[in-house]
Amino acid sequence: MQSLRVALGERSYAIHIGSGLMGHAALYAPHLAASAAIVTDEIVGPLYLEKVRRALSPLRATEIIVAAGEESKSWQTLNEVFDRLLAARHGRDTLLVALGGGVVGDLAGFAAAVYQRGIPFIQVPTTLLAQVDSSVGGKTAINHPRGKNMVGAFHQPRAVIADMAALDTLPERELRAGLAEVIKHGLALDGVFTSWLEANMEKLVSRDHAALAYAVQRSCELKAAIVAADERESGERALLNFGHTFGHAIEAAAGYGAWLHGEAVAAGMVMAAELSRTANGLPQADVERVRALVRRAGLPVKGPAVEPQRLIELMATDKKAAQGSVRFVLLKSIGKAVLPTSADAAQVRQAIVAAAQ
Amino acid sequence: MQSLRVALGERSYAIHIGSGLMGHAALYAPHLAASAAIVTDEIVGPLYLEKVRRALSPLRATEIIVAAGEESKSWQTLNEVFDRLLAARHGRDTLLVALGGGVVGDLAGFAAAVYQRGIPFIQVPTTLLAQVDSSVGGKTAINHPRGKNMVGAFHQPRAVIADMAALDTLPERELRAGLAEVIKHGLALDGVFTSWLEANMEKLVSRDHAALAYAVQRSCELKAAIVAADERESGERALLNFGHTFGHAIEAAAGYGAWLHGEAVAAGMVMAAELSRTANGLPQADVERVRALVRRAGLPVKGPAVEPQRLIELMATDKKAAQGSVRFVLLKSIGKAVLPTSADAAQVRQAIVAAAQ
Numbered sequence: 001m002q003s004l005r006v007a008l009g010e011r012s013y014a015i016h017i018g019s020g021l022m023g024h025a026a027l028y029a030p031h032l033a034a035s036a037a038i039v040t041d042e043i044v045g046p047l048y049l050e051k052v053r054r055a056l057s058p059l060r061a062t063e064i065i066v067a068a069g070e071e072s073k074s075w076q077t078l079n080e081v082f083d084r085l086l087a088a089r090h091g092r093d094t095l096l097v098a099l100g101g102g103v104v105g106d107l108a109g110f111a112a113a114v115y116q117r118g119i120p121f122i123q124v125p126t127t128l129l130a131q132v133d134s135s136v137g138g139k140t141a142i143n144h145p146r147g148k149n150m151v152g153a154f155h156q157p158r159a160v161i162a163d164m165a166a167l168d169t170l171p172e173r174e175l176r177a178g179l180a181e182v183i184k185h186g187l188a189l190d191g192v193f194t195s196w197l198e199a200n201m202e203k204l205v206s207r208d209h210a211a212l213a214y215a216v217q218r219s220c221e222l223k224a225a226i227v228a229a230d231e232r233e234s235g236e237r238a239l240l241n242f243g244h245t246f247g248h249a250i251e252a253a254a255g256y257g258a259w260l261h262g263e264a265v266a267a268g269m270v271m272a273a274e275l276s277r278t279a280n281g282l283p284q285a286d287v288e289r290v291r292a293l294v295r296r297a298g299l300p301v302k303g304p305a306v307e308p309q310r311l312i313e314l315m316a317t318d319k320k321a322a323q324g325s326v327r328f329v330l331l332k333s334i335g336k337a338v339l340p341t342s343a344d345a346a347q348v349r350q351a352i353v354a355a356a357q
Numbered sequence: 358m359q360s361l362r363v364a365l366g367e368r369s370y371a372i373h374i375g376s377g378l379m380g381h382a383a384l385y386a387p388h389l390a391a392s393a394a395i396v397t398d399e400i401v402g403p404l405y406l407e408k409v410r411r412a413l414s415p416l417r418a419t420e421i422i423v424a425a426g427e428e429s430k431s432w433q434t435l436n437e438v439f440d441r442l443l444a445a446r447h448g449r450d451t452l453l454v455a456l457g458g459g460v461v462g463d464l465a466g467f468a469a470a471v472y473q474r475g476i477p478f479i480q481v482p483t484t485l486l487a488q489v490d491s492s493v494g495g496k497t498a499i500n501h502p503r504g505k506n507m508v509g510a511f512h513q514p515r516a517v518i519a520d521m522a523a524l525d526t527l528p529e530r531e532l533r534a535g536l537a538e539v540i541k542h543g544l545a546l547d548g549v550f551t552s553w554l555e556a557n558m559e560k561l562v563s564r565d566h567a568a569l570a571y572a573v574q575r576s577c578e579l580k581a582a583i584v585a586a587d588e589r590e591s592g593e594r595a596l597l598n599f600g601h602t603f604g605h606a607i608e609a610a611a612g613y614g615a616w617l618h619g620e621a622v623a624a625g626m627v628m629a630a631e632l633s634r635t636a637n638g639l640p641q642a643d644v645e646r647v648r649a650l651v652r653r654a655g656l657p658v659k660g661p662a663v664e665p666q667r668l669i670e671l672m673a674t675d676k677k678a679a680q681g682s683v684r685f686v687l688l689k690s691i692g693k694a695v696l697p698t699s700a701d702a703a704q705v706r707q708a709i710v711a712a713a714q
Contacts, residue, residue: 075432079501086503114471117498117509141474144436146443152474153510 002217006136006224008156015135015160015224017217019209022099022124022163023051031122031158034093036061037085039108041068044100044126047169052099052124059095062088066107070257073107073142073149081111092116095158101127101174102134106152109140113155123157126166128178128212129262132185132219135160137227162216164209172298177262179204179297180243184269185219187290188242189226191335193218194293201296239337242329243269246303246352249314254304266299267355275351276330279343286334291355301355308352312345359574363493363581365513372492372517372581374574376566379456379481379520380408388479388515391450393418394442396465398425401457401483404526409456409481416452419445423464427614430464430499430506438468449473452515458484458531459491463509466497470512480514483523485535485569486619489542489576492517494584519573521566529655534619536561536654537600541626542576544647545599546583548692550575551650558653596694599686600626603660603709606671611661623656624712632708633687636700643691648712658712665709669702 001018016027036059040049045065053061064084066072085094096119098108105123112121125131141152167175182204186194196218197204203211226236247268251259273290276282294301303311315326326348327340358375373384393416397406402422410418421441423429442451453476455465462480469478482488498509524532539561543551553575554561560568583593604625608616630647633639651658660668672683683705684697 075436079432082501082508083503086501086507110471114467114508114510116507117496117511139474144439144443146440150443150473151439151471153471154474 002213004217004220004224006156006220007228008138011138011156013157013159015162015220017131017162017164017213017220019164019213021161022048022166023055024161025055027159027161028055028095028097028122031095031120032056032059033095033120035059035090036095036097037064037088037090038062038097038099039064039066039081039104039111040099041066041072041101041104043068044104048099048124048126048166052097056097062090066104068103070103070143072103075142077107078111078142081107082115085111085115090115092119094119096121097124098122098157099124099126100130101125102130105130105134106139106141106149109134109138109155109157110142110152113140113153118155120158121155123160124166125160125162127170128167128175128216129181131162131216132178132181132223135162136220136223162220164212164216167207167212173260175207176205176298177260177266179215180262180266180269180294180299182215182219183293183297184240184242184265185222187269187273187293187331187334188239188329188337189222189335190218191333193222194289194334198289198293201293205296205298235339238340239329241340242331242337243272245315245326245328246271246311248318249311250303252314252318253306253310259300259304263300266294266297267301267303270294270301271303271351271355272328273331274354275328275343275347276332278347278350279341280330280332280338282331282333286331289334290331303352303356308349311352312348315348359570361574361577361581363513363577364585365495368495368513370514370516372519372577374488374519374521374570374577376521376570378518379405379523380412381518382412384516384518385412385452385454385479388452388477389413389416390452390477392416392447393452393454394421394445394447395419395454395456396421396423396438396461396468397456398423398429398458398461400425401461405456405481405483405523409454413454419447423461425460427460427500429460432499434464435468435499438464439472442468442472447472449476451476453478454481455479455514456481456483457487458482459487462487462491463496463498463506466491466495466512466514467499467509470497470510475512477515478512480517481523482517482519484527485524485532485573486538488519488573489535489538489580492519493577493580519577521569521573524564524569530617532564533562533655534617536572537619537623537626537651537656539572539576540650540654541597541599541622542579544626544630544650544688544691545596545686545694546579546692547575548690550579551646551691555646555650558650562653562655592696595697596686598697599688599694600629602672602683602685603628603668605675606668607660609671609675610663610667616657616661620657623651623654624658624660627651627658627712628660628708629685630688631711632685632700632704633689635704635707636685636698637687637689637695639688639690643688646691647688660709660713665706668709669705
């Protein structure tokens, strides 16, 4: 087991990474309260709820099982969580455990942020994406009919327990989508880690626990270093958006839900690498390294079958809402992204076309 | 104008206290963002919204008017606020202004706490209770069908603008209920301030702006000193609950809404003073000072017409939920409360009876 500390002053916490961890009572022990509540979903619950409940015993633990999927990031589901907590008379001295992927983490994390003005929570992420992404940063939220993640809070967990064994049951496509974010951390922030990924991609895809544990650990380290310096998201944290300007447009163009977020980011990273070549002098050989790595992870290297103009329009619309110009996180070299810059429209189009070659 | 600083590190803010302040653009100027939204209610809006809107100009300001009353501290109303903010495309760089009493402050403050994971807000409290109570502490919340203030956040305002002119239109009964919390601050924390209140009660009741401004200032100073040392509410902050154990039972016994919170706290303080005499050696003369001060503020000195046993049962029920014993903040002397202690049931009954004499 590796334990890594996210340094955020009095809100610092540990991320424990290893195989079979979610059943280890000792990892929960330092954070036990008067009672506990476990929030999970209908897919993860049957697989792992009993294991976590046993690790928390003899603490009284209320089990709250929500529907799987993005629809659970809603007022309705959040209110159901509060209703269950209040019906079971949970006070402020309740430890909430979020057992599941990103949806459960966001929902339960936000519930913990505002239930009785805030209770402690532990994250047990069961998808690779949640392990490398939502484990660090303290972002919690629900959706509003008018926009995703429009209502939420920054609420840091007391601990994160990232169990590689949970990934054994993860659908193939979701594993690969999680690898997109791992690759992003390498490409944007760490050339040495990128080389390691190139050397170990087959192990990752075949779910070798040791390889996955290292990939999660290094991803979390890289993200934690940035978040520690920029908890409320202003400067450096933007580097984590490498591939995301294109990625968001791809998700929208394909119709939300058709592409997984990680799949869209994967193709977006290839486009961003192409744009880095023309706009930022990234060598062609490095663009090819990006493309090859994405491909070996089984992820798409080009966007959906729409006109480049459509993606460009979607990016512009996205930014019009934010009253700014379209900006891209580009690579200076492999492992070194630079803060967002505007780009020439012709170059953006060219990058989209080049990625599709 | 007096300006008082609430010292909370990087979340420190100023409370400006004076007459005619809510129209002063200079008080909002340091906190202006890309746009603004003003949340108020149907009673306060027609009186003061235009004044605040002008002070914010030329900033674009969305006006959000909710129904007056406790029912607006609901999911439904909160969601309407989000809906209005999103429809008007307010991003994170939006200043939210809460213009109204405690309900508007709690609702709008919580909206600010979680809209897009947190936006800045300014409080313009228009009731005496909101000026002396919710101005300090950063508590925001909405109600849940199963309990009051069950969902919320600690979210400090960027500034509080307490305008004594707003109190000119406050119903008499609400003014007096606000005075109960002012008296509480004196009795629990400051003997000199209590003497000042004894010398100036007639001025306060007749809404002398200078006297009200001093009462608000001293109340906020006393509360701020405690909150600064105890932002998340553990130890010292309990002293602010003087009169509240009895008060909550009185509110419940009378039927929620029949007594204003301040009225219940007023009678609760007399009971707590009587209990302080038998359980804590408070001189009889000091008990009479408490009773006289409460009476001169036009507030009730005894509870509703129910058996003492009923109040005792209600206090026990309240605490059974919190899995503790019934505890009381008592006075050691005028201006000096001590941390909550259990009390003998016979003495509690005697205190209720004595208050009613």
